[in-house]
Amino acid sequence: MSGKLLEVKNLKQYFPIKTGLFETTPLKAVDDVSFSIEKGETLGLVGESGCGKTTVGRSLLHLYRPTGGEIYYDGKPVNAKNIESYRKDMQMVFQDPYSSLNPRMTVGDIIGEPLDIHRLYSNKQERKEKIEYLLDLVGLSSEHATRYAHEFSGGQRQRIGIARALAVDPKFIVCDEPVSALDVSIQAQIINTFEDLQIKLGIAYLFIAHDLLIVQHMSRRIAVMYLGKLVELANADELCEHPVHPYSVSLMSAVPVPDPKMARSRRRIVLEGDVPSPLRMPSGCAFRTRCRYATEKCAEATPPLTDRGGEHFVACWNA
Amino acid sequence: MKDTLLNVKDLQTAFFTDSGVVRAVNGVSFNLEKGKVLGIVGESGSGKSVTAYSILRILVDPGKVVGGEVFFKGEDVLKYSKREIRSLRGEKISIIFQDPMTSLNPVYTVGNQLMETIMLHTDRNRSEARQRAIEMLTLVGVNDPEKRVKQYPHELSGGMRQRVMIAMALACEPDILIADEPTTALDVTIQAQILELMQELQKKLGMAIIIITHDLGVIADMCDEIIVMYAGRICERGTSDEIFYNPKHEYTKGLLRSIPKLGMGHIRLKPIGGSPVDLLNMPKGCAFASRCDRAMKICLTNQPDEIAIGPEHMAACWMNVKAVYDEAADSGNKQGGDDK
Ligand SMILES: Nc1ncnc2c1ncn2[C@@H]1O[C@H](COP(=O)(O)OP(=O)(O)OP(=O)(O)O)[C@@H](O)[C@H]1O
Ligand SMILES: Nc1ncnc2c1ncn2[C@@H]1O[C@H](COP(=O)(O)OP(=O)(O)OP(=O)(O)O)[C@@H](O)[C@H]1O
Ligand code: SF4
Ligand SMILES: [Mg+2]
Ligand SMILES: [Mg+2]
Numbered sequence: 203m204s205g206k207l208l209e210v211k212n213l214k215q216y217f218p219i220k221t222g223l224f225e226t227t228p229l230k231a232v233d234d235v236s237f238s239i240e241k242g243e244t245l246g247l248v249g250e251s252g253c254g255k256t257t258v259g260r261s262l263l264h265l266y267r268p269t270g271g272e273i274y275y276d277g278k279p280v281n282a283k284n285i286e287s288y289r290k291d292m293q294m295v296f297q298d299p300y301s302s303l304n305p306r307m308t309v310g311d312i313i314g315e316p317l318d319i320h321r322l323y324s325n326k327q328e329r330k331e332k333i334e335y336l337l338d339l340v341g342l343s344s345e346h347a348t349r350y351a352h353e354f355s356g357g358q359r360q361r362i363g364i365a366r367a368l369a370v371d372p373k374f375i376v377c378d379e380p381v382s383a384l385d386v387s388i389q390a391q392i393i394n395t396f397e398d399l400q401i402k403l404g405i406a407y408l409f410i411a412h413d414l415l416i417v418q419h420m421s422r423r424i425a426v427m428y429l430g431k432l433v434e435l436a437n438a439d440e441l442c443e444h445p446v447h448p449y450s451v452s453l454m455s456a457v458p459v460p461d462p463k464m465a466r467s468r469r470r471i472v473l474e475g476d477v478p479s480p481l482r483m484p485s486g487c488a489f490r491t492r493c494r495y496a497t498e499k500c501a502e503a504t505p506p507l508t509d510r511g512g513e514h515f516v517a518c519w520n521a
Numbered sequence: 522m523k524d525t526l527l528n529v530k531d532l533q534t535a536f537f538t539d540s541g542v543v544r545a546v547n548g549v550s551f552n553l554e555k556g557k558v559l560g561i562v563g564e565s566g567s568g569k570s571v572t573a574y575s576i577l578r579i580l581v582d583p584g585k586v587v588g589g590e591v592f593f594k595g596e597d598v599l600k601y602s603k604r605e606i607r608s609l610r611g612e613k614i615s616i617i618f619q620d621p622m623t624s625l626n627p628v629y630t631v632g633n634q635l636m637e638t639i640m641l642h643t644d645r646n647r648s649e650a651r652q653r654a655i656e657m658l659t660l661v662g663v664n665d666p667e668k669r670v671k672q673y674p675h676e677l678s679g680g681m682r683q684r685v686m687i688a689m690a691l692a693c694e695p696d697i698l699i700a701d702e703p704t705t706a707l708d709v710t711i712q713a714q715i716l717e718l719m720q721e722l723q724k725k726l727g728m729a730i731i732i733i734t735h736d737l738g739v740i741a742d743m744c745d746e747i748i749v750m751y752a753g754r755i756c757e758r759g760t761s762d763e764i765f766y767n768p769k770h771e772y773t774k775g776l777l778r779s780i781p782k783l784g785m786g787h788i789r790l791k792p793i794g795g796s797p798v799d800l801l802n803m804p805k806g807c808a809f810a811s812r813c814d815r816a817m818k819i820c821l822t823n824q825p826d827e828i829a830i831g832p833e834h835m836a837a838c839w840m841n842v843k844a845v846y847d848e849a850a851d852s853g854n855k856q857g858g859d860d861k
Contacts (some may be wrong), residue, residue, distance in 0.1 A: 294807035385564055386735055386779055386780060390793075397789070411707060414709065415738070415780065415782070415783065418781065419787060452710065455713075456709045456712065456739065457709055458716075458738025460737035460741050460780055461782070461783065462765050464783070465742040468643035472713050473713075473714070
């Protein structure tokens with residue numbers, strides 16, 4: 203164990219939503235979420251669309267001002283006052299390689315911008331060398347520096363985004379669906395790039411994605427979210443092979459596996475009903491409206507996330 | 522007797538652009554039988570969607586079918602009049618587009634759009650069409666259908682919009698459903714609902730389905746037969762088991778190596794090196810040669826034919842012609858061998 207790099211305690215992120223002429227209702231996008239990430243570790247984060255994954259990532263980096271909770275970086279509290287001094291250590295790679303890069307900037311300037319902001323060079327030559335080093339690190343060549351982002355393929359653009367995030371020498375990167383928009387074989391290149399960088403530079407990742415096979419491949423542990431709350435957190439293989447929470451069970455059963463024989467032999471557990479509106483959360487366990495095992499207790503109280511042995515955490519009254 | 526619904530022969534489609542002729546589809550042939558599910562996979566830009574659009578004749582300018590034939594129940598679709606083609610689309614062959622928002626009109630209610638489609642293709646009157654619309658929404662698992670018909674597309678969730686699209690595509694009980702990336706925009710649980718639904722309807726109505734996707738999981742789950750496309754051509758075709766367990770084209774093998782597998786531990790992924798072919802300048806030999814680890818001399822000069830591997834399996838790769846491969850191995854004129 204190399205120690206906690208990041209610790210999140212009771213993180214809350216509410217958005218005020220206008221529900222009438224004079225009323226607002228808080229949308230609880232992230233509600234009381236706690237977890238930690240070790241140095242050089244990858245924590246996967248999965249869950250239905252709209253459950254709050256991106257919001258967790260953004261709140262961690264104070265791109266939103268958290269409504270509540272505490273964030274510790276290397277044991278020290280991070281807050282609105284001191285966040286600027288942590289910006290360098292914590293970065294984010296975004297989902298869409300097409301819209302997250304400025305088309306009017308050269309690749310060199312896109313990567314150089316964070317170097318400029320944090321004044322990470324003493325002269326022009328050093329800036330140029332740093333950019334070349336970063337391009338090389340993500341598998342691009344130094345000639346690419348003078349070209350514009352729109353001249354590159356999706357996979358190459360995603361690497362430019364990664365090089366930019368790496369420019370400031372971060373210890374932690376939130377990867378928000380970094381490969382979803384890419385072709386299968388390019389996905390593999392980017393995944394390998396992330397893994398190589400982790401080995402070489404010891405970076406920790408929060409890895410958000412829909413594709414559970416990729417998340418399992420990347421992560422040491424996986425956290426499952428449902429409607430703003432963590433419902434399960436365990437070792438990646440353990441969680442994929444023996445999910446415990448009824449939502450995780452149905453999620454794992456629904457993952458399409460690229461293996462026809464396995465596909466024929468297993469049964470999908472298809473969830474009934476739609477996700478409840480985050481503005482009108484069910485009482486107690488948020489999953490109970492779609493849960494086959496729901497009992498009266500589930501409506502009365504919110505199940506806490508408890509260790510079921512071997513650091514396998516589950517929030518459910520009946521599982 | 523096989524009941525062939527669709528027979529595509531040597532289909533060729535090109536885009537006549539300012540920078541030259543983009544050969545998007547270069548001689549694609551396949552059959553689709555009643556009640557079967559055919560999967561089309563392949564790299565982005567390999568011509569999957571353009572193949573589907575060519576069959577339905579919904580290509581946009583400057584795209585044109587420049588060769589080949591498309592038979593639907595024995596009739597050449599490419600020779601259909603405007604009226605005939607309109608009745609083919611929607612009534613006999615329906616398509617679900619990747620992005621439901623582009624094909625649903627934001628200014629009309631969901632019910633309105635469903636009813637329009639139904640009235641256009643059947644002789645139902647307004648109230649019958651409304652009845653049918655509600656029936657279809659119920660069938661695709663949309664709750665409260667009476668309420669939903671009055672809603673606009675933006676008032677529905679992504680999964681629900683996709684189901685409305687499917688309801689619309691199925692309202693006229695087509696013989697063939699073409700689903701172009703039907704679940705890419707959805708998350709796993711909703712995707713499972715939609716796939717389950719498509720399988721159920723396929724069994725109930727005996728319809729044939731063509732699924733276009735780059736998700737090999739969806740393909741493994743749904744398809745009887747698989748076509749793998751590369752640079753506008755079919756590089757391999759076979760039953761689902763043949764393609765997954767006995768791939769014979771180097772591109773197919775590369776594709777399967779580049780995805781993580783269940784229960785395989787954390788083995789490093791093997792991406793396919795190099796970059797896609799330039800369709801404006803198609804190479805002379807095998808289109809995959811420049812990226813292929815095992816390319817031989819002949820691969821650079823001669824395009825491989827479709828070579829039969831088994832009764833229901835073919836691959837267009839020189840590695841499968843024993844005489845060619847042996848000769849290359851003997852004379853040591855193999856190109857690659859280096860691990861990219
Ligand atoms: N800036 C915002 N203002 C108001 N509501 C927001 C804002 N950002 C997110 N939300 C809401 O918070 C909830 C969580 O959104 P979030 O984007 O974190 O989900 P997600 O898990 O990342 O989903 P996806 O998988 O679709 O990306 C959603 O209901 C969303 O509508
Ligand atoms: N309007 C157009 N003008 C010029 N070229 C086009 C046009 N539409 C498509 N093409 C070309 O035709 C080729 C095939 O495109 P198609 O959309 O069929 O690919 P695809 O296999 O469906 O890819 P994807 O998986 O990304 O959807 C592409 O290389 C594309 O560049
Ligand atoms: S707490 Fe109750 S409703 Fe929630 S998942 Fe467990 S059994 Fe289902
Ligand atoms: Mg998100
Ligand atoms: Mg397409």
